[in-house]
Amino acid sequence: MRKEMGILIMLIVMCVVVSVVNPNFLSATNLQNNARLIGMFGIFGIGTGVVIMTGGIDLSVGSVFALFGILLTYMLTKWHWPWPLAVIVTLAGTGLLGLFHGLLVTKVKIQPFLVTLCGLLFYRGLARYIADDQSRGFGYCQGFETLQTLTTGKMLGVPMPFIFLIVIASGMWVVLHKSVYGRYLLAAGRNEEATRFSGINTTRVITSAYVICTFLAGISTILFAFYTNSIAPSSHGNFYELYGIAAAVLGGCSLRGGQGSVIGILIGTTLILVLRNLVNLLGIPSSLDFAMLGIVILIGVIIDQVLQRRKIKGSHRS
Amino acid sequence: MPTDLPLLLQMQGIEKSFPGVKALDKVDLDVYSCQVVALIGENGAGKSTLMNILGGVLQPDAGAIKINGKTTVIHNVSEAIKLGIGFIHQELNVLDNLTIAGNVFLGREPLRLGPLKIIDSDRIRKRTQPYLKRLSLDLSPDTPLSELSIAHQQMVEIAKALSLNASILIMDEPTSSLTLSESRRLFDVIRQLRDNGVSIIYISHRLSEVKECADRVVGLRDGVNTGSLSRDQITHDNMVKLMIGRQLEDFYISPAANAESGYFCVRNLTTSSYPDCKISFEAARGQILGFAGLVGAGRSEMARAIFGVDRPLAGSIYLAGKELQIRSPKDAVKNGIYLMPEDRRKSGLIVEMTVSENITLPNLANLTVAGLIKHNEEKDIAWAQCKKLNIKTPSSETIAENLSGGNQQKVVLAKWLAIDPKVIIFDEPTRGIDVGAKSEIYHLMRNLTDNGVVVIIISSDMEEILGVSDRIAVMHEGKITGQLERKQFNEETIMRLAVGEGVNERQSQ
Secondary structure: OHHHHHHHHHHHHHHHHHHHHOHHHHOHHHHHHHHHHHHHHHHHHHHHHHHHHOOOOOOOHHHHHHHHHHHHHHHHHHOOOOHHHHHHHHHHHHHHHHHHHHHHHHOOOOOHHHHHHHHHHHHHHHHHHHOOOOOEEOOOOOOOHHHHHHHHOEEOOEEHHHHHHHHHHHHHHHHHHHEHHHHHHHHHHHOHHHHHOOOOOHHHHHHHHHHHHHHHHHHHHHHHHHHHOEEOOOOOOOOHHHHHHHHHHHOOOOOOOOOOOHHHHHHHHHHHHHHHHHHHHOOOOHHHHHHHHHHHHHHHHHHHHHHHHHHHHHHHHO | OOOOOOEEEEEEEEEEEEOOEEEEEEEEEEEEOOOEEEEEOOOOOOHHHHHHHHOOOOOOOEEEEEEOOEEEOOOOHHHHHHOOEEEEOOOOOOOOOOEHHHHHOOOOOOEEOHHHOEEOHHHHHHHHHHHHHHOOOOOOOOOEHHHOOHHHHHHHHHHHHHHOOOOEEEEEOOOOOOOHHHHHHHHHHHHHHHHOOOEEEEEOOOHHHHHHHOOEEEEEEOOEEEEEEEHHHOOHHHHHHHHHOOOOOOOOOOOOOOOEEEEEEEEEEEOOOOOOOOEEEEEEEOOEEEEEEOOOOOHHHHHHHHOOOOOOOEEEEEEOOEEEOOOOHHHHHHOOEEEEOOOHHHHHOOOOOEHHHHHHHHHHHHOEEOOEEOHHHHHHHHHHHHHHOOOOOOOOOOEHHHOOHHHHHHHHHHHHHOOOOOEEEEEOOOOOOOHHHHHHHHHHHHHHHHOOOEEEEEOOOHHHHHHHOOEEEEEEOOEEEEEEEHHHOOHHHHHHHHOOOOOOOOOOO
């Protein structure tokens, strides 16, 4: 809990500072806008976090957004599939990619970094090839207006992506922190061998984490696609996997695995997006966007490391 | 006391506190030159703290260290090294990507070509040679460490300490991963070093070893001196008294009451490490079957194959007359066959998780409603096991890391006891565990067999295997070379079988 507290305080301080300097931060439009982004980033951030909890990593997420974003425009505008079918195919397809990653990691025993790095390159390239390197869009969404409303609309003033995030995060909270599966996942992340020696099928547990990751990325794919309404295959979702990883790490997931919480990831995601917002609102040149992000993450990780070391010292002596 | 030898090192009134614990309270330790002093005591007695102070890792709160009568303050490890104190840790500090010479002279490599700092490979080799000779190691200085056995890697560490002109050598549990014959060679080296003027502080739990190589024994308990024994006073009983302050009754266990033979059978098991050897044995219900042998005899590989960790190449396993299909640990667990692995921190426990989470891990699926863990029930079960096995932990929510080795081992056992064991394989169950906990584990094993469980113990500790087994199977290079009933037990017979009958003692590389 202490881990999340630190970052939560950092977030609150940041929010207070921004709202004092620029009260527009608290305007309904700005809050809604932030909520929308937090929703889209948070959903796949949780997925990324789950993989990190197993001691792995998924770098392919941004390219999955491009590939399935393009495929989604094709399914809806070119082949005129009914939108529920297109949604199902997208989610099934992204889930399958995760299964593929997971099996390469657990069965073929390739390092997760390499598996998903190849994914990052391959899916991006495939997206560009399929789309002829042209932007593809949804136009006026004729025939699938419902889907557009569902992904970009609001309910009681709250943007849909944020509502999705709340639902998914609640579900994932139960799964990770209350269910047997969650315990197995964290145990396998800590010490795969000892977990296997306890009679648990760790291959299945770890593989499933990759499926969860890309499946949640699939949901974000649809949300992002309708958010931008047009997908440029070479840039859509570029670097987004790093936002997910950064959010998870800031939120207390250890890259060594076995550690992390849904709440932490949510706070981490919020912090990153507020930070981006802050760059805008405070009139900091937007070219400094990444630099700010880098510094904040570094500070967060250093603080965490210091706290951790103090804790270890304390427990050694007791 | 041998007053004829000069006093080399005196530690006087050493005190050290950690938050909440007084680790050392006015501890004295005298080391005479040319003497092997054994420092004994249970885990947590303060042996490591005392040695870490001598080695410059920790600073004492009070007390004095005198070397050759001169009071010295040792601020850090490099000062300790300069004072001639060498520390061979239990976990070896060698780099297996370097050669022997590279390890011995790490950080002090002879250089050439001035500012380019190129390592002078000729000189480093030549300088390493004499130390290897002194330890009668017939190895080239260019041998990569990765090709050496643990025993030889340890020798390399000793060579390194000697090259730093160590006059006091601290050895922390040096035999914990050595075979019997390797240990014997280490004792030869220790004696030879002693005769050549090196004093040795020897820390061990294995009292038979202490008896073999120590000139003097110093006991510690809960951070205080409990006395010392001179050469002629060193007996098993006296040492136990120093360590635990009382006589241990029934350290080992009584023989099995009754047995039902042929309950658990392994036939023609072939593992990939010894593809030409078939292992067949039967273990009786109600008995403890001991597997003796040297490290590397294929005993752990056999255990892993039975437990489904590594798929065997061939062979079948029968329990109560029924053949089992075991493809993974999951299958083994389903059939009630459990393993207490050799490396408890790596494969037995998840040290970062709580005692309760560890205990219930194999059983978790039975403690749920709709896939959600019933936390209260989980804690109750875990706590019940803690009490049943006398696990010393403040609560079931304590992180396993914070328990002593013996209690950690009991947590591993508790995992299995909660789910109706039929066969439990104990692979080196008491390695690095103090005397009191050892005895408790032996009695738990007997308790299990009395309740109809098959217990198999793999151990390289001869005393232990003779003390607890009802039958002993001896392995050598992947084969079972003999099986003995209790009345045939004899250290020499086992040793002969362990090195391969008829063959002269093989130096394991």
